[in-house]
Amino acid sequence: MPGTLKTVVLDSDKCIGCITCMRRCPTEAIRIEHGKAKILYDKCINCGECVRSCKGGAKRPVYDSFDLVSSYAYKIALPSPSLFGQFNNLDDPNYVIEGLLALGFDEVFEVGLAAELVTDCTKKLMEKGTLPRPVISTACPAVVELIMLRFHELADHLLPVYAPAKVAAKLAKKRALGRGIPADDIGIFFISPCPAKVYSLHREEVSDEKYISGVLSQSDVYFRLVEKMNKVRSPRRLSKCGYSGLGWGSSGGESNSLGLGNYIHCSGVRNVLGLLTEMSDGKLDGADFVEMNMCPGGCVGGVLNVENPFIARNRMRQLADKLKIPPATMQEYGLEEDFFLWDKQPAPSTAFQLDEDRFAAMRKLMKVEEYLKKLPGIDCGACGAPTCRCHAEDVVLGGGVLDCVRLEERK
Numbered sequence: 001m002p003g004t005l006k007t008v009v010l011d012s013d014k015c016i017g018c019i020t021c022m023r024r025c026p027t028e029a030i031r032i033e034h035g036k037a038k039i040l041y042d043k044c045i046n047c048g049e050c051v052r053s054c055k056g057g058a059k060r061p062v063y064d065s066f067d068l069v070s071s072y073a074y075k076i077a078l079p080s081p082s083l084f085g086q087f088n089n090l091d092d093p094n095y096v097i098e099g100l101l102a103l104g105f106d107e108v109f110e111v112g113l114a115a116e117l118v119t120d121c122t123k124k125l126m127e128k129g130t131l132p133r134p135v136i137s138t139a140c141p142a143v144v145e146l147i148m149l150r151f152h153e154l155a156d157h158l159l160p161v162y163a164p165a166k167v168a169a170k171l172a173k174k175r176a177l178g179r180g181i182p183a184d185d186i187g188i189f190f191i192s193p194c195p196a197k198v199y200s201l202h203r204e205e206v207s208d209e210k211y212i213s214g215v216l217s218q219s220d221v222y223f224r225l226v227e228k229m230n231k232v233r234s235p236r237r238l239s240k241c242g243y244s245g246l247g248w249g250s251s252g253g254e255s256n257s258l259g260l261g262n263y264i265h266c267s268g269v270r271n272v273l274g275l276l277t278e279m280s281d282g283k284l285d286g287a288d289f290v291e292m293n294m295c296p297g298g299c300v301g302g303v304l305n306v307e308n309p310f311i312a313r314n315r316m317r318q319l320a321d322k323l324k325i326p327p328a329t330m331q332e333y334g335l336e337e338d339f340f341l342w343d344k345q346p347a348p349s350t351a352f353q354l355d356e357d358r359f360a361a362m363r364k365l366m367k368v369e370e371y372l373k374k375l376p377g378i379d380c381g382a383c384g385a386p387t388c389r390c391h392a393e394d395v396v397l398g399g400g401v402l403d404c405v406r407l408e409e410r411k
Helices: 020-024 049-053 066-071 081-085 094-102 111-128 141-150 152-157 164-178 195-207 218-230 243-247 253-258 269-280 309-322 358-374 388-398 405-410
Strands: 008-010 030-033 036-039 059-061 074-079 186-192 214-217 263-267 289-293
Touching (some): 008 036, 020 030, 020 049, 066 186, 074 081, 074 094, 081 111, 081 218, 081 309, 111 164, 111 243, 141 152, 141 195, 152 269, 164 195, 186 218, 195 214, 214 218, 243 253, 243 309, 253 289, 263 269, 269 289, 358 388
Parallel strands (some): 074 186, 186 214
Antiparallel strands (some): 030 036
């Protein structure tokens, strides 16, 4: 995941060097240097786990300012399904839509509706039987980044379909242009529950046709929405998202919407890592579909939310039970599969590669193994690296000498 875009940054003044974030990072992308954390962005997947685990609040997610919305003449909001789980006693999603319109948006296109269309497309692709089993959901961008970083052998199993937020943006822009609104006047803003989606959508916009104008924080929008929603007395029937699309906001929602009996879903960094390892070893070949979310509980567990994920998930379930709208279909919206399919496959990352030259890489690997024989192998983190292997690789790649307290004790 190389690049200069950063959606998680460090406030060094708040960092106490406690190594908690280093321990929790799923890609070993954090080091402790001179008593402060350092993020190795070439290995960072922007999952937000360091933000969630930081004791001092030193990790900060980055997203677009709400002020950017006013830069456009015609403003479209794309609310995530998990947004609807943030509000207490919400019995009608139309209150949220009315609140967004009161905030200054001219139109609201629910990402949950796009999720239902993605579900329909996925069903048709899987019915063809051409996708390698098990098919891995690509709804969570952090999972996709993790696979392209550490599990290259699973890349062919990724569902080659855009995530619902991107699909919603494409549909919203298509509809606005169809109404005669000039392209330069259209501002499309996704309201995100996590920094991974901020990163993913901004990165896609660099190389693809531009659909997303900005990605907002769900917590920032929430506090602006509450006041507006409290003033709504009788909301109009504007929502088009049904129970299926709303369910995508929590772990298992996508799998349930597909109607498959042979699927696996899990959430949380450690669970995802464990499941990917099992898949890499060929132990899940019998499954048809695998849904993974890096955040605990799914998108409701994103670090840009305000509510406890389990409470939010319960609220969404109760709200979904009241929705009688049937899931949207591609035929209903006049769409073909090509509308949803990736323009290009994601590229594997070489961040863990010791050297581009194979023979040089072998020499460096031999040096790493030599250093590992000297190190204690207890992965204590005192050296500032999460494991002894990471420390050995850092020394080989960056120069210097082994810095291990156990080595000092032996002298």
